[in-house]
Amino acid sequence: MEQLHAQLAKAITELYPSLDIKAELSRTDEQFGDYATNVALQLAGRLGRSPREIATELTNKLSDIAGDTVKDITIAGPGFINIRVSDEQLITTLKNATQKPQVYSGQKVVTEYSDPNPFKVLHVGHLYTTLVGDVISRIIAATGGDVHRVNFGGDVGLHVAKSMWGILQELGGEHPDKLEAAAGDDLHSRSKWLSSCYIQGNTAYEADEAAKAEIVAVNKKVYEVHAQNDHESAFARIYWTCREWSYDYFKAFYNDLEVVPFEKYYPESVTTPTGIQTVQEQLNNGVYEESNGAVVFNGEKFGLHTRVFINSQGLPTYEAKDVGLIMQKWRDYAFDLSIIITGNDIVEYMKVVQKSIEQFMPELTKRSHHLAHGNVKMTGGIKMSSRKGNGLLAVDVLDAAMEAAREAGLDNRQTTLAAVKYALLRSRIGGDIIYDPKESVSLEGNSGPYLQYAHARARSILAKAEGETLSMPDGLDAGERSLVRKMSEYPEIVERAAKELLPHHLCTYLYELAQVFNRFYEHNRVVGDERQAVRLQLVALYADVLRDGLGLLGIEAPDRL
């Protein structure tokens, strides 16, 4: 494609040297050709001539330049130029079938996602952002980026105070020695216990003024634990133990999902001092201002809204902590690009924080990119186990997937994981996702298990022909050509997914590829055919592309299902 693109550009500049026009080349429908360009249509207006006339001129020029690399060039419709490359040219793409364009070469990229809060449960949002973040990180790494995965979470703040208050109620006071008895000795019972304590605290906070006052006091106490680096007091021992339990639970979650582990975890307690310091410095510089006893950023000046960074009690809000996080990431990595992946409910919030930082470190904002996604909903409602509160949990989705898989007769862990991952990744990032467990585990249609099956099927053809020779084609028949043509798109798709940070392009492509292969396979014999050696080679390459693509999506491609 690059070669053809250069040839087209050359043809344009040679014919119309005075015009500065982009040589746009795109993939087109197979019936038209391999590539198409609409430059003749664009030139028509500028030259005041008929588009088809220009197209003819360009076609002749391009034929001269491209020579053998092009099979035929046709003009269609209002003036599209359709180009079919030679079979030989197409075959050369097979040599680098899974090679990826190094679009992030030489760049240090920090990706932040997942962001669960210690002491609290993992919601679907955490599941989704974890998977999206993992895949985006994989794609950037595969395209040459030096990726650093980081995680952020609130180990201080009101929600922690609510949890701690609930914990103290359960323990009947500051009795760290009673923790194990109350919470149990395994990961899951402990995380359940912690989340029930949070619910208890949250409920009391809203219903009971006295409890609310106590929780506010606990909040301050948690900050003091950090300020004094207290690991000795009874209160501190409870706090640190429970915080550790939460982290253990998160780690187990990531492990279960088979995502790449995080390199660094930034707890809010760590980013807070940096945040406060930065905000105070910039308060003196006039970036932030005092208002009603609080430190705010006046976003209205920029068409945004005003937000509080340090509240009137002198405590930092999420805003200040986030400023601290960004500063620390910068100090730790001096990144070229920082990608933050969160739900889209905080886009406005993030704009305010970024705008405030832009006032004193514009370079930092320029290198930061906030990627926001929608909410995940599940068809058929949520099965509320034995808990209060609302909202879909990560386990609800995973449980539903497992149950659907079992009903479909697949209780393979890899298949279930593939089902969930693919279902959440196949839609464009941004909008809400409707998760249908039954559909996600189906082996028919656009699903993760279907692609795993497609891959396994190809591998089994190869296994059956073990010992037979494979050879690269020197020519292609129609069916083979369609398959090779589709495979040759792979690097372009990876490039697009990488540049746009949109993994769903990969899903769409892999599914289409499987369809093209199935069509080929239905109509062409592989084993036993006189073109067996060539076709086996194509099957092998197809299986490699599928495995490679699924790998970028964090989905295993086992040889057998």
Place this chain on the structure above:
RNA sequence: GCACCCGUAGCUCAGCUGGAUAGAGCGUUGGCUUGCGGAGCCAAAGGUCGUAGGUUCGAAUCCUGUCGGGUGUACCA
């Protein structure tokens, strides 16, 4: 009120850097079956791309209005 996001076939989604008859899957209807894994293939029905304007040779795609849904809007995260 204001700001941001979303609105494409019955359902779930692609397509959005403007281009050729708007594509898939599920579901529905019909066909292929001694098959290299049929978990597939072939085909049909189904869409005034929320709606009204505008820009353009050309708009699902860009702009404006409008309707519907979601989210955010000072001391929560």
